[in-house]
Amino acid sequence: MTMAWLGWVGGGLIVLVGLAGLAAVVAPAFSGGAWSPTPMRVIRRLVHLTELRPGEALFDLGAGDGRVVCYVAGASEARVVGVELDPLKAALISSRIRRRGLDGRAEVVRASFFELDLREADVVFAYLSPASMERLRPKFEQELRSGARVATYRRPISGWTPWRREGELYVYRLPDSLSQRPQAGEPAAQASADSAAP
Numbered sequence: 001m002t003m004a005w006l007g008w009v010g011g012g013l014i015v016l017v018g019l020a021g022l023a024a025v026v027a028p029a030f031s032g033g034a035w036s037p038t039p040m041r042v043i044r045r046l047v048h049l050t051e052l053r054p055g056e057a058l059f060d061l062g063a064g065d066g067r068v069v070c071y072v073a074g075a076s077e078a079r080v081v082g083v084e085l086d087p088l089k090a091a092l093i094s095s096r097i098r099r100r101g102l103d104g105r106a107e108v109v110r111a112s113f114f115e116l117d118l119r120e121a122d123v124v125f126a127y128l129s130p131a132s133m134e135r136l137r138p139k140f141e142q143e144l145r146s147g148a149r150v151a152t153y154r155r156p157i158s159g160w161t162p163w164r165r166e167g168e169l170y171v172y173r174l175p176d177s178l179s180q181r182p183q184a185g186e187p188a189a190q191a192s193a194d195s196a197a198p
């Protein structure tokens with residue numbers, strides 16, 4: 001009887017842990033979008049198109065398998081931060097960073113990008129669901145510094161005018177002048193209108 005009871009409790013615990021693990025892995029698909037990798041040919045254009053400079057920080061919001069994080073850290077002298085909610089993907093990125101000798105230049109933060117402070121970012125990259133992009137837009141306007149760039153793949157930001165565009169890669173630049181930034185409640189379109197665009 002006691003053994004049977006222990007068996008039930010043990011089995012129940014295993015099921016609970018399994019369900020919790022599954023929920024952690026599936027949750028990002030509902031939060032910001034399911035995993036779908038950006039093609040490497042697009043990622044290779046990112047450093048150039050965003051004019052990422054040595055010492056700047058690039059954040060990949062929803063870092064997936066870490067391809068953006070590892071490529072950009074290897075191809076530039078910038079600091080790269082991958083933000084990933086899925087614990088398995090975050091562990092994979094961490095191990096890729098270590099195996100490629102990119103410690104110190106690249107890191108992964110296991111968190112939701114909706115909760116993360118983006119004020120440190122000079123460049124943000126995002127390939128997410130349209131709903132997430134819509135939710136992130138006011139956060140970008142509030143937190144990103146003047147001159148920061150936002151690059152998105154396949155997801156133009158509604159109301160913003162691209163500074164650059166190459167195929168499905170859109171790059172936006174926050175205005176240099178803080179006075180051009182909208183206050184809460186003003187239309188978002190003004191936030192990205194960069195008169196200094198080439």
Ligand SMILES: C[S@@+](CC[C@H](N)C(=O)[O-])C[C@H]1O[C@@H](n2cnc3c(N)ncnc32)[C@H](O)[C@@H]1O
Nearest residue numbers: 028031032033035036037038062064085112113
């Ligand atoms: C379309 S994939 C993009 C992956 C990678 N950035 C790339 O371009 O190859 C979106 C990623 O965002 C992650 N994600 C979804 N919601 C998230 C959230 N709220 N916070 C952090 N990561 C999230 C998913 O787990 C997935 O790996």
